[in-house]
Amino acid sequence: MTVPMFKKVRCIKLDAEGAKSGLHEVIDEVPEAVFVNGRHAMTAMMSPSDLEDFVTGYLFTEQIIKSAEEIESIRIETNRISVITKNLFKVLGPKKTILSGCGGAASFIDTEKLPRILPGQPFPVDLIRKTTVEVLDSELHTVTGGIHVVGLASEAGIITRSEDIGRHNALDRVIGYGLKKGTDFSRTFAICSGRISSEMVRKCLVAGIPVIVSRGATTTLAVQIAEQNGVCIIGFVRSAKMNIYTHPERISGIPSPLQ
CATH class of the missing domain: 3.40.140.10 (Cytidine Deaminase, domain 2)
Structure with a gap:
């Protein structure tokens, strides 16, 4: 089932000819709370689509998991994503809210601990x-x-x-x-x-x-x-x-x- 990504919102539209009342398509923004092994990991303000791909990628890029195979199950409910990993004692970092605004929140970046990508075919x-x-x-x-x-x-x-x-x-x-x-x-x-x-x-x-x-x-x-x-x-x-x-x-x- 395709999740709708926007709603029509009433507004006043101005142009060179004046003002008129109408509707405009506005992107949907919803909170999605992510729980890993029962612990609240973070809350993301995001578009409500492809949530399984999102949480898999998020846990990977935050280095909470090293592969998709570490995930036992993902349960998606209204405004809540519950993840169970095969290692139930997986240690999480501090909770944070990922804002939709650019730069709203980010992981601490220690360049010395980041991976380095080797040369490859251009x-x-x-x-x-x-x-x-x-x-x-x-x-x-x-x-x-x-x-x-x-x-x-x-x-x-x-x-x-x-x-x-x-x-x-x-x-x-x-x-x-x-x-x-x-x-x-x-x-x-x-x-x-x-x-x-x-x-x-x-x-x-x-x-x-x-x-x-x-x-x-x-x-x-x-x-x-x-x-x-x-x-x-x-x-x-x-x-x-x-x-x-x-x-x-x-x-x-x-x-x-x-x-």
């Missing part, structure tokens, strides 16, 4: 351009103007994509999907519609995703962590334009830069 620059356009073509964003899109892709094409009010939630979803499908993350790249933050880079490092792409900007801390730990950051992918901030050796077909 992705063609034309593949990056083409796949970014395909992933970010969102009818839901066109209708509502209020959704983030994240995709996971390889040279074979798009593996999966997710839409959510928070790009961090959407990234957890695509990682969770890939984890359940046994995806080799070292041969994938992530694409997002919004800013690449340090937390987005951290999640890619935990999963082993070597490239993260956005049609938007990045941050200085994201660039610093990516440079130190082997992730290629690409921003402002629009038409023929893009900015490659770190590890350009992960992309093939780049013209030699002018001095």
